[in-house]
Amino acid sequence: MVLPVIKVEDKIIDDGLDKGMEKLTQDRIENVIDQVMSGETGARLKAYVETCVHCGLCSDACHAYLSRDRDPKFSPAGKVKRTMSVILKKGGKVTPAFIRDASEIASTECNACKRCAMYCPFGIDPAYIMLVVRRICHLCGVTPLYIQDTAHSHAVTQNQMWVKEDEWIDTLQWQEEDAREEMPNLRIPLDKEGADFMYSVIGPEPKFLAGLIYQAAYIFNVAGLNWTMPSFPGWDNSDMAMYTGDNEIMGRNKRFHFEAAQRLKVKRIVMGECGHAFRSVYDMGNRWLSWAMPPVPMVHAIEFYYELLTTGKIKVKEKYKKSVTLHDPCNVVRGRGLHEKARYVINELCEDFREMHPNREHNYCCNAGGGVINCGPPFKNKRVANNRVKAKQCADTGAEILITPCHNCHSGMEDIVLGYKLDMHVKFISDIMYEVMEKPEIG
Amino acid sequence: MVDSVNWDWTTGEKLVSDINEWKASYNWVEEPYASPDGEKVAAIVNTDEAEFNVCENGKAWEIEAPFEKAWCLRFSPDGRLTVIASMDSAWTVVADGEPWEESYDFVWDMRFSEDGKTIAAAAQQEGEYMMVKDGVPWENSFGFITCMALSPGGENTAATVQTVPLGQAEVFKFQKGCYTAAVNGDAWDKNFVNVWNMSFSPDGSKLAAEVRLNLYDYTIVVDGQPWEQTFGCVWEPIFHPEKGTVVSPVRTAEGWTIAEDGNIIWDSRFAQVWHQKISPDGNKLAAIVATEFGRWTVAVDGKAWGVTFGDMVTDAVFSPDSSRVACIGTENQIYKIVVDGKVWNSEFDMIWKPVFSPDSKDVIVKIEKDGKRTFALNNKIWNRMCDEVWDPVFSPDGSKILCRTVEDGKYYRRIVPVSEF
Numbered sequence: 001m002v003l004p005v006i007k008v009e010d011k012i013i014d015d016g017l018d019k020g021m022e023k024l025t026q027d028r029i030e031n032v033i034d035q036v037m038s039g040e041t042g043a044r045l046k047a048y049v050e051t052c053v054h055c056g057l058c059s060d061a062c063h064a065y066l067s068r069d070r071d072p073k074f075s076p077a078g079k080v081k082r083t084m085s086v087i088l089k090k091g092g093k094v095t096p097a098f099i100r101d102a103s104e105i106a107s108t109e110c111n112a113c114k115r116c117a118m119y120c121p122f123g124i125d126p127a128y129i130m131l132v133v134r135r136i137c138h139l140c141g142v143t144p145l146y147i148q149d150t151a152h153s154h155a156v157t158q159n160q161m162w163v164k165e166d167e168w169i170d171t172l173q174w175q176e177e178d179a180r181e182e183m184p185n186l187r188i189p190l191d192k193e194g195a196d197f198m199y200s201v202i203g204p205e206p207k208f209l210a211g212l213i214y215q216a217a218y219i220f221n222v223a224g225l226n227w228t229m230p231s232f233p234g235w236d237n238s239d240m241a242m243y244t245g246d247n248e249i250m251g252r253n254k255r256f257h258f259e260a261a262q263r264l265k266v267k268r269i270v271m272g273e274c275g276h277a278f279r280s281v282y283d284m285g286n287r288w289l290s291w292a293m294p295p296v297p298m299v300h301a302i303e304f305y306y307e308l309l310t311t312g313k314i315k316v317k318e319k320y321k322k323s324v325t326l327h328d329p330c331n332v333v334r335g336r337g338l339h340e341k342a343r344y345v346i347n348e349l350c351e352d353f354r355e356m357h358p359n360r361e362h363n364y365c366c367n368a369g370g371g372v373i374n375c376g377p378p379f380k381n382k383r384v385a386n387n388r389v390k391a392k393q394c395a396d397t398g399a400e401i402l403i404t405p406c407h408n409c410h411s412g413m414e415d416i417v418l419g420y421k422l423d424m425h426v427k428f429i430s431d432i433m434y435e436v437m438e439k440p441e442i443g
Numbered sequence: 444m445v446d447s448v449n450w451d452w453t454t455g456e457k458l459v460s461d462i463n464e465w466k467a468s469y470n471w472v473e474e475p476y477a478s479p480d481g482e483k484v485a486a487i488v489n490t491d492e493a494e495f496n497v498c499e500n501g502k503a504w505e506i507e508a509p510f511e512k513a514w515c516l517r518f519s520p521d522g523r524l525t526v527i528a529s530m531d532s533a534w535t536v537v538a539d540g541e542p543w544e545e546s547y548d549f550v551w552d553m554r555f556s557e558d559g560k561t562i563a564a565a566a567q568q569e570g571e572y573m574m575v576k577d578g579v580p581w582e583n584s585f586g587f588i589t590c591m592a593l594s595p596g597g598e599n600t601a602a603t604v605q606t607v608p609l610g611q612a613e614v615f616k617f618q619k620g621c622y623t624a625a626v627n628g629d630a631w632d633k634n635f636v637n638v639w640n641m642s643f644s645p646d647g648s649k650l651a652a653e654v655r656l657n658l659y660d661y662t663i664v665v666d667g668q669p670w671e672q673t674f675g676c677v678w679e680p681i682f683h684p685e686k687g688t689v690v691s692p693v694r695t696a697e698g699w700t701i702a703e704d705g706n707i708i709w710d711s712r713f714a715q716v717w718h719q720k721i722s723p724d725g726n727k728l729a730a731i732v733a734t735e736f737g738r739w740t741v742a743v744d745g746k747a748w749g750v751t752f753g754d755m756v757t758d759a760v761f762s763p764d765s766s767r768v769a770c771i772g773t774e775n776q777i778y779k780i781v782v783d784g785k786v787w788n789s790e791f792d793m794i795w796k797p798v799f800s801p802d803s804k805d806v807i808v809k810i811e812k813d814g815k816r817t818f819a820l821n822n823k824i825w826n827r828m829c830d831e832v833w834d835p836v837f838s839p840d841g842s843k844i845l846c847r848t849v850e851d852g853k854y855y856r857r858i859v860p861v862s863e864f
C-alpha cells in the first residue's frame with residue numbers, strides 16, 4: 001500500500017514557545033541550568049551524554065527517525081545532540097532561541113517512549129535526557145502552549161481537562177442513570193469507604209468519552225464487584241505536568257490521587273486504559289513524592305480484564321467477529337510487561353487477532369504519547385508525519401479494528417488512521433468487552 | 444466536640460434493625476451508615492424507577508415526593524441524618540427529612556462543624572459557584588470553586604475561587620494569577636497562580652492556605668498575606684492552637700522539613716514530610732515523614748521513629764494527654780498498627796484511624812481481615828467477626844466501648860467493657 005505523504009510546516013508557530021522565548025533572559029537560563037545540573041540530575045545525565053559514542057544502534061528504534069527518511073536529526077542521539085549536548089558543551093550559556101528550539105524538539109519530537117533505550121549497548125536512556133531538557137524549558141518558562149495549559153488545569157483542578165467538581169459528579173450520575181436503562185439496579189458508588197477498589201480514569205473520559213465510564217460501570221456491576229469512585233479531586237490519574245517537567249505539580253497530583261484512595265480505604269486502585277497515567281502513578285509521580293512503589297497498588301485495565309476473564313466474573317457470549325490488531329502501549333508494555341495479558345484478553349474476546357510487527361515490548365510508539373499529542377494542533381502534521389512507520393505497520397496487518405488500550409495512543413492512532421487513509425477503526429478493549437460479554441436479562 | 448455522656452452506656456446488646464428485612468420493601472438498599480451514638484442505622488433506598496428515599500431503622504422518611512436522586516448520606520456528629528438530594532431537578536441538603544429552603548443546580552462537598560450543628564456545602568447555580576452554610580448561600584458567587592473549608596466551630600466557610608476569567612489556553616494570563624481564597628464569599632484582594640488546602644484557626648477567625656506565586660515559588664498565605672520566605676513546594680498549613688502561629692511542611696534544597704510562620708523549626712530534613720499534627724497541649728509536633736526514599740514513619744519534633752514502612756504511613760493521631768502517637772504502617776500491602784514507634788504483631792488487610800481512650804492508655808482500631816471487619820484493642824482482636832463495623836467510641840470514663848456492627852445483615856449496637864477484649 002502506498003501511503004500518502006504528510007506535509008510538515010517548515011516553521012511551527014506556538015505562543016507558548018514563541019512568547020515564552022521573548023520573556024526569557026540569559027541570566028535566567030544560566031541559573032536554571034545550574035539549578036538542574038547541580039541540584040536535580042548531574043551525574044546520571046552527564047554519564048549518559050558523555051558515554052554516547054554515536055554508534056547509531058538506537059536510531060532504528062525511533063519511529064520518528066524511520067518515518068522521516070532516516071534523517072539523523074530525528075534519531076535519538078541526534079535529538080540529544082541538538083539539545084543537551086549543546087547545553088553541556090556551552091556550560092549552560094545558550095540563548096533563548098536555543099531554549100525555544102530545544103523545547104520544541106524535546107516536547108514534540110520525542111515521546112519518551114524508551115524504545116531506543118532497549119537497543120543502546122551502554123544502557124543510555126535518551127528519553128530521560130529529553131525529559132531533563134523539558135524540565136529546563138519548564139523552569140525557563142518555554143513550553144508548548146496547549147500542554148502548558150493542561151498542566152495549569154492539573155494544578156487548579158487536579159484533572160487534565162478543567163473539569164469542575166460538580167461536572168465530574170454530575171457526569172457519573174448521568175452515566176449511572178443512562179446505564180440503568182440497560183441494568184436497572186446498576187450503581188456507580190461514590191465515596192464508598194472500604195470498597196475493594198477505587199476506579200480512576202483520565203480527564204478526557206468525563207469530558208468527551210463518558211460512554212467509557214458507562215461501559216466500565218456496566219462491566220463492574222455485571223461482575224458483582226465492590227468498587228467506588230471518589231466524588232472529590234484525585235479521581236484523575238493522568239498527568240501532563242509530568243511531561244512539561246513541572247515535577248512539583250506532578251507530585252501534587254499524585255498525592256491527590258493516592259490520598260483519595262487512602263481516604264476511601266480501598267485496597268487497590270484500578271485504572272482505565274491509559275498508558276502515560278500508568279507511568280505517572282507507577283514510576284514518576286509516586287517516586288517524586290518518595291513512594292518507591294505506588295502506596296496503594298495500581299492495577300491497569302489490561303490486568304484487571306485479565307483477572308475478570310480468568311476468574312469467570314465476566315464471560316464471553318460470542319467472540320468479536322471482525323479482524324483485530326493490537327497496538328502495544330509503551331508505558332504498560334515496556335513499563336510494566338502487560339503484553340501477554342493483553343493478548344490473552346484479546347484472544348478471549350476476539351476471533352481473529354493479527355499481530356503487527358514488531359510487537360510486544362518492541363512495538364513502535366504511537367507518537368502521541370509522552371505529551372506530544374497534548375502539544376495540540378500546531379504540531380499535528382509533524383506528529384502524523386513522524387509516524388509513517390506506524391501507519392505501515394498497521395496497514396500490513398490487514399485488520400479492520402485497531403485496539404489501543406491507552407488514551408493517548410487511541411487519539412494518536414485515530415489521527416494516523418485518518419492521515420494515512422487506513423481502512424481501520426480504533427477501539428479500546430472495553431468497547432469490545434462490553435459488546436461481546438454475557439449480559440444479564442433485564443427483568 | 445460531641446458529648447457522649449448521655450448516651451446509653453449500659454445496655455449490652457441491642458438489635459437495632461434487621462437490614463435484610465428492608466431489602467424486601469425496596470428495589471435496592473445502598474450501603475448503610477450508623478449514627479454516632481449507635482442508636483440508628485440508615486441507607487439510601489430505591490423505591491421505584493428513578494425514585495429514592497432514605498430509610499432509617501427500617502422506616503422511610505416521610506417526604507412530600509420521592510427524591511429523583513440522592514447521594515452522600517451521612518450522620519452529622521450530633522446525629523442528624525443528612526443527604527444531598529434532588530427534587531424537581533434541583534439539588535439541596537436534606538437533614539432529618541427537612542430540606543434547606545433554597546435549592547441549586549448542583550450541591551456537593553457536604554461538611555459539618557465539629558459539634559455537628561453547622562452543615563456547609565458547595566453549590567452551583569446557573570454556572571456560578573458559592574458555598575452554602577445551613578441553607579444560606581454566599582452573597583458573592585464565582586466562576587469556579589475548589590478546596591472548600593468550614594471552620595471547626597462552624598463560624599465561617601472558605602474556598603479557593605477564580606476571580607479573573609480565563610479563555611482557552613490563556614497561559615500567560617493564568618501565570619499572572621487568577622485565583623484567591625474567599626471567606627464567606629469575600630475574596631482576598633490579592634490573586635495567586637494557585638491556592639490550595641486551606642485551614643482555619645481553631646476559633647475560625649483566620650485562614651491559611653498553600654499558594655503558588657508563579658510557576659515555581661510556593662509559600663503559605665495567612666489572611667491574604669504571603670510569608671516572606673518561599674519554597675520549592677509546601678503542603679497543608681495548620682494553626683498552632685495555643686500560639687496562633689501557622690505550621691507547614693516546606694521543601695528546601697536539602698529536603699523537606701517544617702516551618703512556622705515562614706521560619707524553619709526542625710533541624711532534620713526528610714525525603715518527605717506531611718500530615719503534621721500538633722499535640723492537644725500544644726507542646727509537640729508530629730508528622731508523617733519519609734526518612735529516605737521509600738521508607739516511611741512518624742517524626743515527633745523532628746525525631747523519626749526507628750521503625751519504617753515501605754508502602755506508606757497514614758492516619759497519625761496524638762493521644763488526648765499528648766504523650767503518645769499512633770498510626771498505620773503498610774509494607775507489602777500488609778497493614779499494621781504502630782504506637783509510639785512500636786509495631787503490633789497483628790497483620791491486617793485494612794485498618795482505620797486509631798482511637799485513643801480518654802486516659803490515653805488504650806488504643807482501638809477498626810480493622811479488616813479475610814473479608815470480615817472487627818476491632819483490635821491493644822493488639823487483641825475482638826472475637827466477633829462482622830460484615831461491617833464503624834469506628835469504635837470509648838465511654839467518657841474509658842471503661843467501655845461502643846461497637847456498632849452489622850452481622851448477617853443485622854445492625855447491632857453493643858456496649859463492650861474494655862476488659863472483655
Ligand code: SF4
Nearest residue numbers: 062110111113114116
Ligand atoms: S521517541 Fe522513543 S525511540 Fe524516539 S528518541 Fe524518544 S524515546 Fe527514543
Ligand code: SF4
Nearest residue numbers: 052053055056058120
Ligand atoms: S545506541 Fe547508545 S551509544 Fe549508540 S548512539 Fe544510541 S545512545 Fe549513543
Ligand code: SF4
Nearest residue numbers: 275329330369408409
Ligand atoms: S500514548 Fe501510548 S504508545 Fe504512545 S507513548 Fe503512551 S503508551 Fe506509548
